[in-house]
Amino acid sequence: MSEPNAGRRPILFRGGGFAPTPRRAVPWIVFAVLIGLWQAASSSGLLPPLFMPSPAAIVRALYELWLDGTLMEHVTASLKRIVPGWIIGTAAGLAVGLAMGIFSSARAAGLPIVSALFPIPKIALLPVLILWLGIGEPSKVATIALGVFFPTVISAYSACDSVPRNLIRMAQSFGLPARDIVAKIVLPGAMPGILAGFRISASVALLLVVAAEMIGAQHGIGAFVLTAGNLMQTDQLLAGVVVLSILGLLISWGLGLVERSALRWR
Amino acid sequence: MPLHIEKVSHSYGAVEALKDIDLDIADGETVALIGPSGCGKSTLLGIIGGLLQPVAGQVSLSGPPPADSLNPFTYIFQDFALLPWRSVAANVALALEHRRLGAAECRERVAAALALTGLSEFAAAYPKQLSGGMRQRVGIARALVVRPAVLLLDEPLSALDAQTRELLMEDLLAIWAREKSTRVYVTHNLEEAARLADRVVVLSRRPGRIREVLQIDVPVAERIRPEHAALLIDVHRRLWSLIRDEAATAEREILDV
Structure with a gap:
């Protein structure tokens, strides 16, 4: 051993990678590039404006709709259907879903009915609801409420199932009455699942309001988009679609805020 | 508060978990229940505290629970x-x-x-x-x-690493020196049993029966003294010889509970 370091070789690094790391600029660049390409294709005449208006034309249409007040008129009409429909569907869905999550007999009674009715596309019930409630607002609100009700029931009772049994046993071992176990263990434990369900039901509500307004309404984003399509006003049509996308983003941002404040313990 | 376990048997469906457990626990005593996995020691603890309904037999107390106890049977859980x-x-x-x-x-x-x-x-x-x-x-x-009045510990240190376990054993001993209660301590860790219990009850594998009861005469507070080191080693060795074969069999068993 005359040369102690002889023959030593450093070990090659072979870890790293395969772990998502944030790249803040990338999403913006992708957006900018896609819209830029689209605008370039439109400006060069590659895209016929009647079938695919340019981003600039859509923004212009949006601006005009904003100026003459039609945009807010339609958005307000849609919100007046979504908000009560979602609240009614959610309240009823939570009541039924939590009952099914907590009481075995409620589950036994409710599960077959919910399973049978859940897969029906609720828009198919609009004609019946129009027959019962008339062509006005109640039938549209009821369609949204029905569409929101079933996913809420399912998310509420499966959220109850996901509350760890050991926490309930713990509460029983300290002598908590059943009412307290529901209020202090089951409901807070089910909250993440319930809030996740809100995201689904909110997107269902948005889908159904557009569909219902396309079937029979003077105002509302769905009606506006349909009319614009019939009049071949493609820029206005796509402006309506953009408004829907913004509405969806706002709803999911709002729910994100609620989740963050209600589930701070996570 | 003396505790009496009389002819307690339990089964999950067709699988017998416990058979004819008879055990009296004296006031202020710490009893460790040990045995190979699946011997029903946690089941027995659940029955003692009223979280599980035994198929046969009963658990009773002599006399009323102490007036200052808000929750006479209280658990400490493995998963906290x-x-x-x-x-x-x-x-x-x-x-x-x-x-x-x-x-x-x-x-x-x-x-x-x-x-x-x-x-x-x-x-x-x-x-x-x-x-x-x-x-x-x-x-x-x-x-x-x-x-x-009765503290029911269900493998309280099993989810912890070895050093934390050692620290918590010291803490438990310090707390027990001040708080008076009867304790039933379920564990699969022989050292915990030898260090913390006045009496160690060894259960056999499924269906769990009492195989042996080992009294340790040195008070728990004194066991860390050097002169008792040999005793602890001896207790550990005897407990291991009692459960070794059954633990080995249990280990090879196909789990279908």
Whole structure:
């Protein structure tokens, strides 16, 4: 051993990678590039404006709709259907879903009915609801409420199932009455699942309001988009679609805020 | 408070978990239940505290439970069973909130339990912010706050690493020197049994029966003294010789419970 370091070789690094790391600029660049390409294709005449208006034309249409007040008129009409429909569907869905999550007999009674009715596309019930409630607002609100009700029931009772049994046993071992176990263990434990369900039901509500307004309404984003399509006003049509996308983003941002404040313990 | 377990048997469906367990536990005694996995030791603990209904037999107390105990049979769980949405203090307070105590007394009791377990400065922390050892200290504080007459410990240190386990064993001994209760301690760790129990009950594998009861005559507080080292080693060796073969068999078993 005359040369102690002889023959030593450093070990090659072979870890790293395969772990998502944030790249803040990338999403913006992708957006900018896609819209830029689209605008370039439109400006060069590659895209016929009647079938695919340019981003600039859509923004212009949006601006005009904003100026003459039609945009807010339609958005307000849609919100007046979504908000009560979602609240009614959610309240009823939570009541039924939590009952099914907590009481075995409620589950036994409710599960077959919910399973049978859940897969029906609720828009198919609009004609019946129009027959019962008339062509006005109640039938549209009821369609949204029905569409929101079933996913809420399912998310509420499966959220109850996901509350760890050991926490309930713990509460029983300290002598908590059943009412307290529901209020202090089951409901807070089910909250993440319930809030996740809100995201689904909110997107269902948005889908159904557009569909219902396309079937029979003077105002509302769905009606506006349909009319614009019939009049071949493609820029206005796509402006309506953009408004829907913004509405969806706002709803999911709002729910994100609620989740963050209600589930701070996570 | 003396505790009597009489002819207790339990089964899960066709699988017999416990068979004819007879055991008397004296007031203030610490009894360890050990045995190979699947011997029904946790089942027996569940039956003692009224969380499981035995198929046959019964568990009874001599005399009424002490008046100052809010929850005579109180568990400490292997997985801590803390509510993640409650702070440390609120987790401990959970055991008191439904007991019609004044708010001031509640606060006082919680503060005392937190002080006893060294958690005072963590009162506002949430469970996910704590290490495993600190979480189990919350579990211990929550159990002490109701002044249990019988403390039921279900593998309380099994989820902890070896060093934390050692620290918590010391803490338990220090707490037990001050708090008087009868204790049933389920574990598969022979050292915990030899260090903490007055009496070790060895259960056989499925269906669990009492195979042997080993009295350890040196008081628990004195066992860490050097002159008792040989005794602890001997207890450990005897316990191991009692369960070794069955543990080996249980290990090879196909699990279909």
